[in-house]
Amino acid sequence: MYTGSITVADTPLLRYVLGRADDALVLGHRLSEWCGHGPLLEEDMALSNMALDLIGQARALYTYAGEVEAAGRDEDAYAYLRDVTSYANLLLVEQPNGDFARTIVRQLLFSAFIDPYWRALMASTDPTLAAIAAKAEKESAYHLRHASEWTVRLGDGTAESHARAQRALDELWPFTGELFTMPAGERALIDAGIAIDPETLRAPWRATVTRVVERATLTLPADGWMQRGGREGRHSEHLGHLLSDLQYLQRAFPGATW
Amino acid sequence: MSTPTTPLWEVFIRSRTGLAHKHVGSLHAADATLAVQAARDLYTRRGEGTSVWVVPSSAITASDPADKGMMFDPADSKVYRHPTFYEVPDDVGHM
Numbered sequence: 157m158y159t160g161s162i163t164v165a166d167t168p169l170l171r172y173v174l175g176r177a178d179d180a181l182v183l184g185h186r187l188s189e190w191c192g193h194g195p196l197l198e199e200d201m202a203l204s205n206m207a208l209d210l211i212g213q214a215r216a217l218y219t220y221a222g223e224v225e226a227a228g229r230d231e232d233a234y235a236y237l238r239d240v241t242s243y244a245n246l247l248l249v250e251q252p253n254g255d256f257a258r259t260i261v262r263q264l265l266f267s268a269f270i271d272p273y274w275r276a277l278m279a280s281t282d283p284t285l286a287a288i289a290a291k292a293e294k295e296s297a298y299h300l301r302h303a304s305e306w307t308v309r310l311g312d313g314t315a316e317s318h319a320r321a322q323r324a325l326d327e328l329w330p331f332t333g334e335l336f337t338m339p340a341g342e343r344a345l346i347d348a349g350i351a352i353d354p355e356t357l358r359a360p361w362r363a364t365v366t367r368v369v370e371r372a373t374l375t376l377p378a379d380g381w382m383q384r385g386g387r388e389g390r391h392s393e394h395l396g397h398l399l400s401d402l403q404y405l406q407r408a409f410p411g412a413t414w
Numbered sequence: 415m416s417t418p419t420t421p422l423w424e425v426f427i428r429s430r431t432g433l434a435h436k437h438v439g440s441l442h443a444a445d446a447t448l449a450v451q452a453a454r455d456l457y458t459r460r461g462e463g464t465s466v467w468v469v470p471s472s473a474i475t476a477s478d479p480a481d482k483g484m485m486f487d488p489a490d491s492k493v494y495r496h497p498t499f500y501e502v503p504d505d506v507g508h509m
Contacts, residue, residue: 201452201455305451309444
């Protein structure tokens with residue numbers, strides 16, 4: 157048996173909420189891939205904890221998306237029954253884990269953005285989003301601290317860990333421009349005080365990342381060509397594989413519970 | 415296993431304000447900062463704590479198990495040392 161994909165309504169608020177939910181779910185799934193494979197037991201637990209934080213954020217946002225769409229869909233429908241082109245997450249969060257340095261640098265680049273984002277969103281005129289942001293901000297603050305401390309130790313560690321951290325930074329940098337892009341329709345949400353203008357976070361994000369990168373004795377890459385398209389559903393080749401893993405069971409056995 | 419780069423740390427958690435930090439286990443970490451983070455991730459996942467201490471295991475001096483008789487048995491016969499011979503007023507609360 158096979159369950160087909162759903163098509164969701166295309167309204168600015170729904171698109172916005174799903175984009176944020178997809179960021180959290182996809183990054184949470186990526187971190188969950190470390191479960192049982194962490195470089196040491198302590199970090200295995202740390203990465204799994206953060207995966208659960210992110211999946212929890214995704215659940216809250218998908219549930220809210222269900223209210224916004226009012227089409228009778230629950231969180232599982234959005235997570236399991238949308239095709240890759242319906243996913244609106246940033247390209248950064250779907251990039252493969254690579255080695256530990258790459259996972260940590262990806263977490264640093266994302267957390268340095270999303271933590272002040274959630275903090276700003278706590279003042280949203282949308283009370284549900286404000287409440288979700290208040291909970292998520294405490295989690296992302298810790299993710300940022302964890303990734304920062306590890307980036308410093310990897311960068312300022314051995315020649316091998318320094319080289320790996322620098323390579324991760326160089327390879328992931330082209331995905332950071334998308335953090336500050338604004339999909340069509342989001343301007344109206346920002347004007348209404350519902351959403352946050354990501355451009356206002358560019359300077360604080362850069363300051364945070366620069367501070368950590370300098371402590372880590374790494375070199376900040378030059379801003380060159382920036383990849384984008386995730387928010388519009390144009391993803392890298394990696395997301396489809398991730399979703400086939402994540403969605404397989406609900407597609408093959410619709411509504412399965414255990 | 416404790417390695418030169420990731421020594422062993424003992425973890426103490428205070429579950430509520432007013433209570434003492436209690437030993438809950440140990441972990442490996444490269445330094446004190448990472449040890450506090452790892453302690454948070456390993457030992458406070460279910461809301462166990464409001465404060466964390468980590469101490470290098472190597473900093474702990476322990477009594478010798480061979481001295482058990484000399485160290486602890488003499489206390490066995492001194493039941494009068496237990497504070498059970500007077501009533502603690504309810505208002506005192508936890509002590």
